[in-house]
Every structure is written in C-alpha cells, then in structure tokens.
Amino acid sequence: MLVKDLLQQKIFKDSRTLTGTIGLDNPIESVMIIEALDIEKWAVRNQILLTSYVAFQDKNLDEIKEYFEKISSIGISGIIIKIRRFIQEVPSHFIELCNSHEIPLIEIPPTITYESIILSIHEPLLNYESFLLRRYYEASKIFSNLVNPRYSYEDLVRRFTDFTGLAVSLKIPESSFFFQSESFPSLPNYQYVEFEVQNLYAQHHYYLRSYTTPEETEEIEFYYLDIKNITDVRRYSFLIHVETKSIDHSLILAIEKFLEVLSQKLDAEYYRKNEIFLHRNKTISAILFDINKDAYDLKLLLEEISLFDHPYYQVVLITLPNQFEKHQLRPIRKAFDTIGLSNVYYESKNTLVYILNIEKETDRIQKKTLKTLLPRIDKVHYFLSKAGNYLEISQLFSTCLKMKQFNDSFYISDFIDQEDLGIFNFLISIPPENYNNMVPDELLQLFNDKPDLFETLYIFIINHLNYGSTAKELYLHPKTIRYRISKITQLLQLDLGNPIQLANYTIGCILLNLKKKKEKTTKSSLEQ
Structure with missing residues (x-):
C-alpha cells in the first residue's frame, strides 16, 4: 500500500495533506503511535506514524529537529497528526521539517479514531500478505516442475x-x-x-x-x-x-x-558437464601417459573420444603460470576451435594438452600458424610436437614435456616447435642417468669436486662469455670471475677460442645442469 492509496479510503475524506504531493508514493508496511521521541528503538522502515502532538509539547525545536533526522534515516513513510485535542493547528515549524525531509504530513480531525486508522492500514496489508503467499505458491507450482x-x-x-x-x-x-x-x-x-x-x-x-x-x-x-x-x-x-x-x-x-x-x-548442468569432463579427461590422460599398452585398447580409447578419423596425430603442450584464472583459457580454446582440425584437450593444474588428429604428416600445425591464432599471455608457453601415428601419441607428449624442461632451464621462446631444437632434440632424448657418458671426464670431475667453479663456468657460457654479466648474476666482482675462469681453463685445458672444444663443453655443462635440476626435483618430491 502507498500513502496515496491510504488517502483514498473513506475515513480520510475530511483529512488534509499539509505537504502537497511530497512522499505520496511512499510504501506503507506498518503503523505505530508516537508516545515518546526515542523513535530509533521502535520504528522500522516504511512505517507510518500517528500522533496528537502530545510527545512534542514540551520539546524545544532542536529536539524536534533531532527527531526528524532519526525518522528520515529510518525511512518513515509519513506522519498522521490529529488536531484539536492537544493542539488547535499544526505548528509551522513542524510542517517545514516534514517538507525539508520529504515526509508527507496528513492532518486529521478529532472525529477519526486511531483504531479506525490502524484497521484501515492493517486490513489491506493482511489481505496483501495473503495475496503474496498465494502468488508465491503459484510461482512455485509453475517453476518447480x-x-x-x-x-x-x-x-x-x-x-x-x-x-x-x-x-x-x-x-x-x-x-x-x-x-x-x-x-x-x-x-x-x-x-x-x-x-x-x-x-x-x-x-x-x-x-x-x-x-x-x-x-x-x-x-x-x-x-x-x-x-x-x-x-x-x-x-x-x-x-x-x-x-x-x-x-x-x-x-x-x-x-x-x-x-x-x-x-x-x-x-x-554444471555437475553433468563436470562428470563428462572428468571421464573424458581421464580417458585422454590414459592415452597421453600410455596407461593402456595394448594397441587395440588404445584404438578403442581414441574412438571413444571421437579422435580416430585420420592416421596421424600431433601434440601441443601449453603450460600456464600459477593462479591462472580459468576464464583466461577461453581465447586459447576458441583458437583451437578455429584451426579446422579434429582435436581434444586434457586439462590439469597449470597444464593444457591438445591432441590433434590430422590426415597427412604435412597437415601438422606449424608454429607460425599457431602464433597468429593463439593469444600472447604472460608466462604461457606452447610446445609443438612432430606428427606421428596413434601408437606414438605418448612419445610425442613425452617429447613436449622434455622440451618444456629444456625451456625451463634455457629459455628459448614462448612458442617452441620440436623442429626448432636441432641437435638438442638428441640431447633431450638422453636419459639423465646417461648424461655422464656424454660429458668430458675433466668437466665431470669439476662438476663433482668443485661445484662453485662448475657453476661459474656454466653461468659464463650462458652469458655468452661475458665477464660483467656473469659477475652480476653471481654477485661477485668481475676480477673474481676472471680469476676463476683462468683457473677453470687451466684445469680443463680448455681453449675458449676453439669453437669445437667450446661447443663440446657447452653441451656438457647443459647436460650436467639438467641432471642437477632433475636430482633436486626428485629429492624435493621424496621429502614431501
């Protein structure tokens, strides 16, 4: 009920609105008689107040102003005031306060009782509550099914x-x-x-x-x-x-x-999709990690995910940074939806793996194409395998993981194709336990007996034989680096000007550093 609806009732035919059209659209949800000015203890929003001004008789203007500040903040709908009982007419300052706070003020004659006013408000409200209950029941009946x-x-x-x-x-x-x-x-x-x-x-x-x-x-x-x-x-x-x-x-x-x-x-729908996704993710995981060794079982898995239409496959590994928001994957997925190749993806923490099904080896997606389709997102890296048959999918995925490990140690690019690695394709395929066989004996001895000198040589090579950059990275003086490098070259009988010898020791340093990182990761996993 609104204030203007209340005024349309018969009992208000002799009433007067002293504040014009102010607040006539205010809703009314309850009514209360004013007995004292501690209104904040009892009043509620959308309430209309009844008074004969008795509560205000002994109050000064400041107290009445304070009262209006309170009822304005509460959200009182209006005030109904009865005259010719305690006052003959409504004081002008009272009307002004109602106007300034946009609270409608309704004057009623002494012939109208509080009881009739309260009934005129509560009866429609009770009827309205019944209407709301009925309306809610109807909505529940229709929508719940x-x-x-x-x-x-x-x-x-x-x-x-x-x-x-x-x-x-x-x-x-x-x-x-x-x-x-x-x-x-x-x-x-x-x-x-x-x-x-x-x-x-x-x-x-x-x-x-x-x-x-x-x-x-x-x-x-x-x-x-x-x-x-x-x-x-x-x-x-x-x-x-x-x-x-x-x-x-x-x-x-x-x-x-x-x-x-x-x-x-x-x-x-979310739980249904999630259940389907988890089952599908588990199936793709079994393919990538070669859980089913049998070729027939592998074929059945590929058919289950509708990825056995063509004879060749390519794997794309995408690594994501920590705290990567899920919605940020949408442009990546959208890009793969536009490449025109059958594909599925496997998702796990910080990793997204696509398996592409292609008709010919030459149909494999190229790095140049992928770079134009995929968004450049900070710390997101892409690794592309060569093409292979369905029995080689797990091997293609394993190569992508090795490429990632290699890129983590020796950052090359955000987009790496297996064909980019050249001789390093051979290096990343070597098991870490066989690294020692590929390293000169003197360098292996330096790695085992003098780790500080080995690290200096490794950082020196990675920094393009630059003494200043090496010193900065190791927090040492350039003279210290020159002394160490001189000592290392004597121990290894290494000629830094000989490109073949330098290439041999560079590869040796890379392999030993990969081995060190591998051992550190394994030790950390065991401790956890």
Whole structure:
C-alpha cells in the first residue's frame, strides 16, 4: 500500500495533506503511535506514524529537529497528526521539517479514531500478505516442475514471461544461451540513472535503470530491472522491462522463485558437464601417459573420444603460470576451435594438452600458424610436437614435456616447435642417468669436486662469455670471475677460442645442469 492509496479510503475524506504531493508514493508496511521521541528503538522502515502532538509539547525545536533526522534515516513513510485535542493547528515549524525531509504530513480531525486508522492500514496489508503467499505458491507450482532436465532454459524463461506478462532478456554465457522477448525494447543508447532496489523478499541484487529520452525530443522514460547473481555476477545476465519504477513485492517473489529454479538447472548442468569432463579427461590422460599398452585398447580409447578419423596425430603442450584464472583459457580454446582440425584437450593444474588428429604428416600445425591464432599471455608457453601415428601419441607428449624442461632451464621462446631444437632434440632424448657418458671426464670431475667453479663456468657460457654479466648474476666482482675462469681453463685445458672444444663443453655443462635440476626435483618430491 502507498500513502496515496491510504488517502483514498473513506475515513480520510475530511483529512488534509499539509505537504502537497511530497512522499505520496511512499510504501506503507506498518503503523505505530508516537508516545515518546526515542523513535530509533521502535520504528522500522516504511512505517507510518500517528500522533496528537502530545510527545512534542514540551520539546524545544532542536529536539524536534533531532527527531526528524532519526525518522528520515529510518525511512518513515509519513506522519498522521490529529488536531484539536492537544493542539488547535499544526505548528509551522513542524510542517517545514516534514517538507525539508520529504515526509508527507496528513492532518486529521478529532472525529477519526486511531483504531479506525490502524484497521484501515492493517486490513489491506493482511489481505496483501495473503495475496503474496498465494502468488508465491503459484510461482512455485509453475517453476518447480521445470527443474527437470527435459525442460530447457527457454522453456523456463517463457513460463516466466507468461506468468508475469513482462518482456525479458536472459543470457547464460557458459551455456551459450540467449533469449530475448519479441516485445523487449532495445536498450536506449544514452545515459541512465541506476539505483539498488531494497526489498525484504530480495535475496539477489536488484538494480533499477531509468532512461529518459534527450531534452530535444518528447520526454519518455524507460525502466529496466537488472538482477545480479548474489554469488557470481558472471553466471547470467537477466534484464526485465518494467512499466514503472515501483517494483511490487509479488514481482520480487516471482523473480526469486524463477532464479532459484534457474540456479538449480545451472548447477545440475554444471555437475553433468563436470562428470563428462572428468571421464573424458581421464580417458585422454590414459592415452597421453600410455596407461593402456595394448594397441587395440588404445584404438578403442581414441574412438571413444571421437579422435580416430585420420592416421596421424600431433601434440601441443601449453603450460600456464600459477593462479591462472580459468576464464583466461577461453581465447586459447576458441583458437583451437578455429584451426579446422579434429582435436581434444586434457586439462590439469597449470597444464593444457591438445591432441590433434590430422590426415597427412604435412597437415601438422606449424608454429607460425599457431602464433597468429593463439593469444600472447604472460608466462604461457606452447610446445609443438612432430606428427606421428596413434601408437606414438605418448612419445610425442613425452617429447613436449622434455622440451618444456629444456625451456625451463634455457629459455628459448614462448612458442617452441620440436623442429626448432636441432641437435638438442638428441640431447633431450638422453636419459639423465646417461648424461655422464656424454660429458668430458675433466668437466665431470669439476662438476663433482668443485661445484662453485662448475657453476661459474656454466653461468659464463650462458652469458655468452661475458665477464660483467656473469659477475652480476653471481654477485661477485668481475676480477673474481676472471680469476676463476683462468683457473677453470687451466684445469680443463680448455681453449675458449676453439669453437669445437667450446661447443663440446657447452653441451656438457647443459647436460650436467639438467641432471642437477632433475636430482633436486626428485629429492624435493621424496621429502614431501
């Protein structure tokens, strides 16, 4: 009920509104008689107050002003004042305070009893509560049945528009679903005012957008109710076109029931998709890690994920940084959807692996093509294998992992093709336990007996034989580095000007450093 609705009742025919049209659209949800000015202890929002001014008689203007500050902050709907009992007319300062705080003031004659006023407010409110309960029951009856998976999102939203008679727009990004009523007006392309709708039945966030046409045209107002999911605003976008800025409780209740069912359907779809994803992820994992050694079983797994149409395969390993947001994967997935090759992907923490099914070896995706399709994201690295048959998928994946390990130690690029590695293709294929056989004896002895000198040589080589850069990285003086390098060259009988000898020792340093990192990782894993 609004203040203006109350004034239409018969008992108010002899009343007067002393504040003009101020606050006539204020809602009324309860009524209270003023007996004292400690209003903050008892009053609630949307309450109308009754008084004969007895509570104000002995109060000075400052106390009355303080009282109005309190009721204004509470959100009182209005004041009804009875005259010719304690006062003959309403004091001018009281009317001024009502005007300044935009609180409607209604004057009634002494013939109107408080009891009749209270009944005139409570009877419609009680009837309205019954109406709301009935409306909510009807909404529950209609929407609850639509939780069943055989009903689509469109079925649900169409039932909502039929039930409320309102035009809506609903978008669910994760499900690629979009619905818009034919009568839903396009959002005007000019500024709007937005405020949050406060409602005791609202469990979500409701924002009313008010658009007004530009001044040079006939003034027309458009209202849209924008409802935000309370836990995840990205889950859906839901707009309702409403005729007025006054939002009835019955609409809020219907929306809440609709959103409750929508959330249940979204949850059910998520769990269903997640179950399918986990099973599929497990299947792809078995292929990549060669869990099923039998060729026939491997073929069945590939057929299960619809990836056995062509004879050749290529693996793309994508490594992601820590705390990488899941939504950041969308442009990567979208890029692979556009390459025109059958593919599946395996997802785990900080890793995304694509298996591509190609008709000919020459159809393998090239690094140049991939770089144009995929987004450049900081600390995201891509590793491309060669092409091979279905029995070689696990080997292709293993090569990508070795390429990653190599790139972690000796950063080459964000995009690495197996063909880029050249001789290092041979090096990364050597098991760490066989590294010692590929290293000169003097260098191996330096690695085992004088680790500080070995590290100095390794850093010196990585920094292109630059004394200054090596000193900076090791936090030593350049003279110390020169002394150490001189000592190392004597121990190893190494001529840094001999390219063949330098290449031999460079490869040896790389292998021994990879071995050291491997042993450190293994030790760390065992300790955990």
